[in-house]
């Protein structure tokens with residue numbers, strides 16, 4: 001981490017590039033810059049080992065220093081800079097401008113993490129900014145004297161109004177527009193040109209310059225409300241809409257905008273109230289009626305969880321991933337967990353297969369390219385925290401590891417919410433989920449690549465991990481569906497698997513340690529921790545051997561010979577013997593899943609139906625389900641979900657095994673058992689993909 005300086009002006013300034021050198025290199029960079037406005041801008045994801053907190057001071061409480069006082073690799077705590085941009089911006093992962101201070105010194109300013117809803121994502125030449133507690137960073141080797149003021153936290157830089165009295169005299173420009181009307185006209189022009197951020201700025205100046213003129217002010221607020229709404233800055237849109245109300249009969253428009261802004265924030269109750277206010281004044285406004293109807297549907301979904309999942313699935317497309325749905329959360333509550341910190345708990349008994357909750361993502365960019373998904377989520381989280389500070393009440397309480405908080409994050413200082421990008425990244429890492437466009441398509445044997453978005457579901461984030469969980473999550477676009485995989489009692493903690501768990505105990509634990517920093521103590525891990533380490537090592541070795549043998553002869557490539565089957569069967573039996581009875585009693589034996597699955601497929605290929613049933617039953621037992629040992633016995637497959645205790649593991653292999661059993665029973669003339677297996681498979685599949693659907697999707 002860099003040094004912190006409290007009195008930087010007493011230390012000797014370093015050698016720095018001259019003004020002429022800075023201008024020359026900046027110009028050459030500008031020449032090379034690709035000005036394609038549609039090109040996606042790269043995101044500078046924060047380096048966590050260089051983390052430093054965002055400034056929590058007001059510019060009015062900081063001491064102004066000149067650029068010459070800056071010390072390299074130093075955070076100038078308690079100090080500020082006020083700077084005018086004197087060059088066009090170079091736009092890349094951040095925006096780099098040449099800036100001048102009140103004494104005429106020139107240096108380079110790099111601002112990161114401002115989205116295109118902010119003027120500071122482009123820092124126009126001539127604008128004046130305050131940089132709070134600046135961080136001065138070296139660019140390249142010390143001898144080159146290349147430095148820049150590096151702003152990582154978006155709230156560490158404040159765009160100043162032209163007339164702001166904090167700006168030193170020498171940096172002040174004369175008024176750009178003389179009157180509020182001129183500013184409003186400039187705002188309208190910018191709006192028509194599609195430059196919405198400039199429009200917002202101009203409207204802001206208009207209300208300050210002519211702020212006392214009633215009617216004018218409200219009109220400008222109405223324009224700014226609409227512009228903020230279009231930018232997705234819903235908090236500001238709603239505030240402006242409320243300020244635009246005059247008490248006259250045109251107010252319904254203000255209520256309408258306020259309602260749409262509240263809807264954009266997912267605050268359907270408030271949205272409903274606003275739409276109803278609009279309709280009081282203009283009962284026949286079709287647009288408002290339509291929005292109110294949508295709102296009522298969302299509220300009903302929130303209350304009852306009555307989704308038409310099939311229809312939602314059919315509505316999905318690469319361009320439609322953000323579903324218009326409310327979140328059904330009332331079966332669960334956040335509470336203190338014996339597993340870790342906070343957890344999610346059932347508020348009532350929930351039956352196996354039932355919907356536990358369904359939650360629309362708080363933040364999920366439509367970016368399914370795995371290499372870009374994390375950066376896109378991080379950038380969107382920062383943007384939301386900056387643009388819609390009300391969302392910080394949901395986002396900031398999430399677990400952020402050991403990163404120290406100032407507890408001022410989210411607080412509005414100098415009109416801007418404090419956004420700490422390093423905390424945001426910690427929260428992202430600890431809480432985000434990978435989401436396919438739909439789990440249903442993702443579970444098909446042939447899926448189109450490994451395309452996954454990353455998103456944040458604030459309620460689901462409270463769920464702790466278990467290797468033998470009582471819930472499963474699935475996705476439809478940005479809707480996360482959580483279903484019970486066994487009966488859950490009121491007040492029981494809802495647990496989920498963070499990732500599909502590895503079969504071997506120490507490999508599994510290493511994954512949790514590296515990914516989330518915890519040691520799992522679920523019933524399976526707690527038992528396996530008591531097992532002999534010698535057996536564990538032998539199991540790991542033998543499983544590797546089995547995987548090799550199985551991969552050499554995949555059952556999908558044709559009928560397998562007796563000897564190939566005998567080899568795998570023998571190795572599987574050896575592996576079974578390495579599972580201590582006293583450790584694994586009533587628990588899954590995950591290492592055995594792989595060879596057992598292979599044997600099922602091998603016997604299917606040879607139409608040895610009795611053996612298929614025997615090995616399916618075995619596979620279900622390896623997943624911890626209580627099912628008969630004798631393949632001749634009649635049983636009720638669906639009951640395995642409710643009668644298997646607390647340590648079974650539900651996966652897609654359970655469904656495919658039940659299908660294989662159905663096929664085998666049918667071939668053996670046991671039609672009733674076949675139907676029951678199909679029914680249990682279908683039921684299990686609904687837990688996996690989120691809703692009931694035909695198993696034939698698993699065919700291709």
Ligand SMILES: C[S@@+](CC[C@H](N)C(=O)[O-])C[C@H]1O[C@@H](n2cnc3c(N)ncnc32)[C@H](O)[C@@H]1O
Nearest residue numbers: 340341342399430431461462463464465516518
């Ligand atoms: C998404 S959060 C889960 C909610 C968290 N318990 C809280 O207090 O907000 C993920 C973090 O919870 C903790 N965690 C989750 N499952 C755990 C488990 N089985 N045992 C110990 N810690 C766990 C880990 O610290 C992990 O990084």
